[in-house]
Amino acid sequence: MGEAILSRLVASHIYLPSDVCVSDPMPERRDLLAKKYGVQVTPNNLIAAEAEILLLAVKPQSLNAAAIGLANAPAPCIVSILAGVTLAQLEVMFPSKSIIRAMPNTPAQVGAGVTAIAANALATKEHIEAVRQIFGAVGKVVDVAESLMNAVTGLSGSGPAYVALMVEAMADGGVAAGLPRAIAMELATQTVLGTAQLLSETKLHPAQLKDQVTSPAGTTIAAIAQLEKSGLRSAMIEAVLAATRRAEELGKP
Numbered sequence: 515m516g517e518a519i520l521s522r523l524v525a526s527h528i529y530l531p532s533d534v535c536v537s538d539p540m541p542e543r544r545d546l547l548a549k550k551y552g553v554q555v556t557p558n559n560l561i562a563a564e565a566e567i568l569l570l571a572v573k574p575q576s577l578n579a580a581a582i583g584l585a586n587a588p589a590p591c592i593v594s595i596l597a598g599v600t601l602a603q604l605e606v607m608f609p610s611k612s613i614i615r616a617m618p619n620t621p622a623q624v625g626a627g628v629t630a631i632a633a634n635a636l637a638t639k640e641h642i643e644a645v646r647q648i649f650g651a652v653g654k655v656v657d658v659a660e661s662l663m664n665a666v667t668g669l670s671g672s673g674p675a676y677v678a679l680m681v682e683a684m685a686d687g688g689v690a691a692g693l694p695r696a697i698a699m700e701l702a703t704q705t706v707l708g709t710a711q712l713l714s715e716t717k718l719h720p721a722q723l724k725d726q727v728t729s730p731a732g733t734t735i736a737a738i739a740q741l742e743k744s745g746l747r748s749a750m751i752e753a754v755l756a757a758t759r760r761a762e763e764l765g766k767p
């Protein structure tokens with residue numbers, strides 16, 4: 515996820531590669547990032563923490579190890595994209611700092627992400643604006659109460675995987691019905707993209723859009739009856755709730 519953000523920040527000239535320092539313990543990751551984006555790299559998190567903004571993008575399970583020695587790091591602003599990890603936990607690790615918790619998603623790679631942000635009480639207007647600009651470069655930015663961050667994680671943070679699963683399954687259905695794989699994939703992907711764009715631009719309620727597609731005694735209602743029988747909606751609701759609960763667990767020390 516860190517690379518997805520980095521790639522857009524550099525491509526959209528929000529930051530010069532020379533202004534960015536990436537810390538990663540894996541030499542092959544450092545080599546790849548230095549080569550691909552021209553950024554500075556280091557195996558030492560303390561060096562990366564000399565920046566104005568320190569973006570934490572490790573797995574929640576790696577946070578304690580990554581944060582060793584960083585409590586008094588010079589960076590005045592800490593941004594965390596870690597699932598589940600709360601502002602209160604980060605405040606213990608990074609006392610007296612502007613701290614912003616953010617939950618982006620992987621469509622950030624193509625500038626079509628959505629990121630929710632929540633700031634701690636010490637976060638300055640300037641730091642919040644800088645963070646808004648960072649995530650604005652990779653898509654939309656929404657403000658949420660921190661208490662909703664795990665729900666955001668369950669919906670939009672993990673959501674690209676649910677949509678990808680749906681695209682794959684739709685394409686499989688097309689293949690089952692006789693379409694060549696490549697055409698089935700193109701049709702499925704463009705149908706999801708176009709439907710999302712239609713909903714976004716027209717602000718139609720999804721039920722209205724569904725009604726527009728569904729001709730009396732037609733093909734769509736035959737499919738919807740099958741989806742309802744298979745519990746698609748309930749499965750999706752339960753999936754978002756399961757991911758939300760998992761985010762809560764990941765935040766428990």
Ligand SMILES: NC(=O)C1=CN([C@@H]2O[C@H](COP(=O)(O)OP(=O)(O)OC[C@H]3O[C@@H](n4cnc5c(N)ncnc54)[C@H](O)[C@@H]3O)[C@@H](O)[C@H]2O)C=CC1
Nearest residue numbers: 515537538540571572573574576579580595596597618619
């Ligand atoms: N993958 C996704 O779609 C999203 C992920 N996130 C969050 O982003 C974070 C990273 O997730 P992914 O990118 O999927 O994982 P990843 O495993 O691809 O990336 C983690 C990176 O951290 C590095 N790392 C490990 N230990 C380190 C240490 N001590 N110091 C510095 N770097 C260290 C690893 O070498 C690796 O390059 C997680 O906290 C996750 O909750 C948030 C939103 C979406």
Ligand SMILES: O=C(O)[C@@H]1CCC=N1
Nearest residue numbers: 596597667671672673
């Ligand atoms: O699966 C995960 O834990 C991360 C957080 C949101 C998306 N990926």
